[in-house]
Each structure stands twice: as structure tokens, then as C-alpha cells.
Amino acid sequence: MKHTTLYVVLALAAGLAAGLAAGCRESPSPEEADGPEYAPKRMRILSLAPNVTEILFALGLGSRIVGRSNYCDFPEEAKTIPAVGDTIHLNLEKIVSLEPTVAFVVTKRADVVKTLQSLGIRTVALESDTMNELLKAIETIGHETGRPAPAQTLIDDIQDDLDTVRRRVEGRPRPKVLFAFPMAVGSSNMMVAGRGTFVDELLSVAGGENAFPEAADWPTITPQRVIELAPEVVIVNAVGEDAAPDRVEAIGRAWMNWASIPAVANSRVYILQDEFLTIPGPGVGMAADRLSRVIHRPGPGETDFAEERDRP
Amino acid sequence: MKTRPLTLRRYVLALAGWALLWLAVSAAAVVLGAENIWAWDSWEKTRDVLILRLYTVLTAGVVGASLALAGLALQALLRNPLAEPYVLGVSGGAGLGVILSSLYLTAIAAPVFGFVGALVTVAVVYAVAQRRGRLEPYTLLLTGVIINAFYGAAIMLVTALTSPERRGEIAYWMMGTISTFDPRWSLVAVVGGLALGAAVLFAFLAKGFNLVAVGEDTAGALGVPVERLRLATFVTASLVTGASVALAGPIGFVGLICPHLLRMVLGPDHRRLVPAVACFGASLLVAADLVTRLLEGVGGVAPPVGVLTAMTGGPFFIYLLRTRWRRKTEIR
């Protein structure tokens, strides 16, 4: 054909224009992209962190959540929300199909944030490694979702709860407490809460002193180190598969081998199966309360392994 | 080196010497470590760490002895110096057996399934890699590589199907780890008993190993029951490997390094090699574990001992491939 070149150029141009137009349609308009105070009724939230999900429910926004991460399973209602993966593997197609307007993530990974933003979703990256960061995160969520007042109430409630616990343990001696996850099967090392972690702060509130003396995120330490640290109270957080009875039994039995540890000698090794202890969310008050009861007096409902052995 | 007659007296003396080495290395490994326990205030703490170390030392000893003996025996039977449980995939088979058992059945039966996995692998390797009753070195190696790849894939599959917590555990266990927070003294005793049994059995089969290494016809004509020898050796090597893997995870290259090092010193006579290999294998793994514990004092983290053996064993393996054994395993 004589004008082949012309037709090809026109076709390419048309395709390019269509693509641009489609692309333009998908990128957010300035109002949608920015608006904290906007809080439209059709707010569709994507929550990719369990504690954020809990906070959202606490703020009464549970019905607005259209997508959650695989690990967001509390409260019960959260399980009915479609799951889209986790920060390592996001199901992008599903996310797009859910049409969220805002996404909350708790991660330091910039690529996750960028990926979500490239889909046209307003993404808010939060941090909750310390108590202060948690409270700030609640405030930010309240701000983003147009619920500043309920957020502040939640923050105040949490601080009240923590103060209650602080008062209760005031004046009592602070034992050295080691907070650990169970050692992996076949390994000897266990993960413990270092100083400066969120759980470390809870321990302080609950009237204990972290037996692990160094600032570290969640270090893995050897049994020798544990023996050297000689904690007076040991709290093992056995959740998920570790919460199975035979696993709990095995964990307790393992600790009983090392009588030089004061916690073992005095039957103060507690294997707690509560999942909320390590989640920086609305339940921190409950967590601090639980920990304080364990540290200062054995509470009902947990498996105190040593006590169980004494029972007939 | 002048050939000397092997008399009972010389044998006992040599055995005592090797055993002494094992004892000395074990004592050192109990006394030394990243923590300066001798300066601690409380005797109970020191005692507990000593018990921990003792467990580690005993475990490393029986596992090292088992793997070294299995390596020696497999090299003799397959008439190939590259044979050893890890390279041939036997450890992998044992590992898969243990993992499947721990995940889907019961952890108590894990050693049994380790044994079954090891036995199946040895049988498969032999069946696949042999031609007219002879195993060629490179065919054997290739078979081992393929079988290891298969086990790697199988373990990956199992891992993918299991929970996230278990995944980390499996990955860590696969690196070979000796110390544990929950000492299983009874399992150590079992592995130790098996290792001792294997050592005694191989000591009696050592004569046969020598002859079979020269040739199966020669061995048969000199009175060696070759098929029975082969069966007994395979079964024992699998048993001992399976139990070791159940105790400490798959640890590689011990079965390769020890027989070769000792052959360079003692020569190819299996009567001398069997007791030496058992004690030296034990000492080697105890020493390797000590090194990992000392590294912890330096770097803050103790690498699993299987990592150490692989990182030193790998280059050694390549060295072997390129030097003496390439020339010497050409069988006319």
C-alpha cells in the first residue's frame, strides 16, 4: 500500500493516546490523593498489618476494611474480610479488584509502599516498634480516616490502662524477666525480647526488668547465654503451632533441665499461649496487665509448667 | 613406609592412642567455650553450662564417629573414594524421612524413618549407578547429585506446604545442629550404641574390605562372602547414618574427609583404618563444634556445625577430585 508508513504511525499514535487516556484515568486526582479531611463515605481501607486491623476495628471502622493481610485474624470478624497476601507476597490483582482508597502498612520497606502507590492507592506507612510509635500510629490512622476523636479516646484509654498497671506494681521489687519465643525444634537457640523493643517496654510497665541487658531487636541467644543471664522469671510465648499441648509439654520439659536458672529453680517459668502479648495494638493494656499478674503473682488461665507438675 | 605386621599388641596400642585423642579433644571442648564460665559466681550456672557442653561433645562424638565409619564403609563397598553419606544423598534421604516423620507422624519414630530413608537411598544409588557390578566414580557422583537434587526438591515441597514457623525450623535443622536446649540423652545413647556396633562390625569386616577393594573375584576366591558383606555393610551404614541424622540433622563431608585424611597417614589397610576413622571422626566433629562455639564469641552467632563442615569439606572435595584420586581411580 502506498501510505503504509502513515497508517502505521497513525495506528501507533492512536494506541499511545488510548493508553495515556486509560493511564490517566487510573492515576488519582489531586483531591483523592491528598485528602485527610476528605474522608469520603466510600472510604475503602486496605490493612496489611494485624495491629492496624485491630486498631481499625477499635475505631469502629471494621466495616470499611475491604482487604487484609493473611495474618490479620483478630477480631473474629476480620476473618471474613478477603485476604491479599503479606508484605512479602502481595496479590496485586486481588488488591486492585478490591478498589481500596487507602492502604495502611507497617513496614520499613520502601518497595512495598511504592508498589501500592503505583496502583493508585494512597499508602500510609506506619511504625509501631515502641509504645510512642504505636500511639502516634493510632493518631495517624484517626487522622487519615477522619476519626480523630475516637482515636484520641483510644489513646487515652490505653494510657489509662498502662497507668493502672504501673500503679499496681509500684514499689514492688522488679525481678529479672526473660521474654522468649520457644526454641525451634532441633535448635538450641531462642528468640528473646531485647531492650528497646515493644515487649521490653511492656515488661517495664508490668513491673519487671528485662533480663537481657542489651539494646537489640529480637536477638537469638544460646542456652549458655540464658544460663548466664539467670532470669528470675521466664515467660515463653507459645502461639500458633507451638500452642499444641505436646509442644507446650516439650518446651516446659526442656526448661526443667537447667536448674541453675532461678526461674526454673523457683518454678517461675510460664508458658503463655496468648497471642495478643506481642501485638502493638489496642490490647496493649491487657497485655501489660497480663504480664504484671504473671510477674508478680501467678494468674489464672496460663500454663505454669512447674505448678502443673506439682498437681496430682 | 615399611609394612609392619598387624599384631594384637599393635592394634590395641593404636586403638588406645586414637581413643586418647578423642578423649583429649572432648575434654578440651567441654572446658573451652565462648563463655568464660570459670569466672562465674555461681557453681550451679557453671555446672549447667558444663552439662550443656558435655551433651554437645557426646553428640558430636557419636555422630562424627558414625558418619566417618559410614563413609569408610561405603567407600570400601562401592570401591570409590568419593562415596560418603552426604554426597550420595543418603543423609538427604535420612533427612527427608526424619522431616516427614516429625511433621506428619511422630517425632519419636523419627530415627526409624531416618534409617528407612537412608536405606532406600543406598539401594537406589547402587541400583542406578552400577554397571555389571562395578560402580564408576563419575556415574556415582552424578547419581548422588541427582538424588540430592531430588531430595532438595522434596524437602522444599514439604516446607512450602507447612506453616511459616515450621519452615524456619526445617531450614535451620537442615544445616546440621548439635546442641539443643532439650538434651535427648537416650537418643545419644542409641546413636552411640549403633556407632559402637558399627565399629565392631566393620573391624571384623575390615579384612574383607581390603580384599573387595582389590577385586570382587579375588575377595570371593579368598573366602570373603561378598554379597553378605555388601548387605551387612549397606544396612549398617544406613542405620548409623539415619540415626545420626535424626539426632543432629544432616551433616556433610565428615564421612568424606576422615577416611581420606587417615588413608594418607595410615595407608589403605582397613584393619588399621576402622578404629582410627571412628575416633578421628568423633574428634573432628567435636573440634568443629568447638570452633563454631568459639566463633560465637567472635561474631555473636554460632554457625551450625554442618555449615562449617560443608565449607571446609567442599574445597577439600574439589582438591581430591583434581589430584590423586583422579589418577588412581582409573580401573583398567
Add this chain to the structure above:
Amino acid sequence: MAAEDRNPVARDAAPDAAYLAAEDLVFAYAPAAPVLEGLTLSFARRRLACVLGPNGSGKTTLLRILVGLLAPSRGRVRLAGTPLDAYPRGALARRVAYVPQETLAAVGFTALETVLMGRSPHTGALGFESSGDWHAAREALRQTDTERFAERSLEDLSGGERQRVIIARALAQEPDVILLDEPTSFLDIRHQHGIYGLLRRLVAQEGKTVVAVSHDLSLAAAYADRLVLLDEGRVAAAGSPQEVIRPEVLSPVYETAVEVRTDEATGRPYVLPRPP
């Protein structure tokens, strides 16, 4: 004359005449390729016999069956009247020694260690060696003129030297019967005569029974008391060298013309090294 007419079963009634006897042996490595088809023959005690035959006639297989390494699918072998499988393995190894064709497994044993292996039917369970074992080993080295290789690794020796060490190993077994598969194939003429001379001495002075597979017709004829000629798994001829080394016997079996002369000094025949 048909091959079957030359029935080599000794008609001599004395049991020593059939010290090592094979009865109606049938053997096949694979079903379609039988190697031995109903082979019957016997070897007299204290005699040197050579087994001859073209390539593929079953000589090596026969030898391996006589040692007990292969089991025939039919027929049996008797040693001193008792079937082979009635002997415990160790006892058999103390009576019968086998020298296979040259194979080298590169293991690193020295010559002395190799010869000492021949003592293994005599050493105990753990394999410790007594002074008697050492004496036997050194004597065997001396007899095969390999003493100076004692400490050298087998791989470092020439084919011929190695072969002599392997023969020494068989001698160290102090056996009653020695079976050799082409023992002089790699040896020079001095050592060929040396080995066959040794075999003769073992028969004459130590009363051993020796059966050697050979491809060298003249060498066998010069030394053996008796020759057995195999052809496709059957006995084609058996008897004294003069009876077997004849053109009319050899030509049909080897499928080539041969010319035979007699050595006037010994009265033994030899084959001319040229076509007629």
C-alpha cells in the same frame, strides 16, 4: 572324530586321578548365549594341567566355576570327591587359590601387603598376622622373585612384576590346588620360563595340583603333564601334550592350519610360529 569321543574323564580308578572334577557343567551368562554346554573333565592330583582353546571357548568361565565364584546352572564340581558347595568358604580358600587375569584396582597396597592378603583364609577374624603368616608371605615373594618389590606400591610396578606378585599371593595361601588364568600373558620370556618352572616345582616337590589356562600352545606343551583343549564350551581333546598338540586336533578347533614339530631334547611337541 567327534569331539565327544575324546572323553577326558580319567579311567584311572585311583581317586587322585579325579582330584578336581567337573561333571556335566552347563553355564550361560545370558540365556541366549551359553558358554559351557555339558562339560565334563577332571584333573589329577599333583599334576600340572593346562587348559587351551580359542578366544571365547569358555576357559575363564570354567576356571571361575572351578574356584567356586560362579555357580553352574547344571552339573557340579568336586574337590577330593566332595562337592564344592559342601566346603565352608574359608576352608575352600585354604585349599584352592585363584590367580585371575590381570586387573588393577588402584588402592595403594604394597606388594608385601598384597601377598599378605593371601594369608587371610588363615588369619583370624580381625585379621592379625602371626610370624608364620609373615614367613609364608616372604617365602612366596622369594619364590616368584619379587622380594625387592616388597615395599613398593602395586601401581608402580610393571604388568609383569604385578602378575608375579599376584601369583605370590596365591602361593602365600599355601593351597592344595592352584588355578591360574593366563599367568604369563604379560611376562617376558625369562619370567615365562620362571613361572612355569615354579609351577612344575610346586607340583613335583610340594605336591600341589596346578591348572593353568594358557594361550601359548608351545609353552603349555613344554611344561604341562596334561592338556585340555576346549572348543565352544566342550572338551575337544584331552591327554598328554603329544596327544593334543597335533595338526589334526588343533586345526579344526582354531580354524587355521598349524604345523607341529617335536623338540628332540625333551620329546615334547611345539607349534611352529608360522603358517604352513
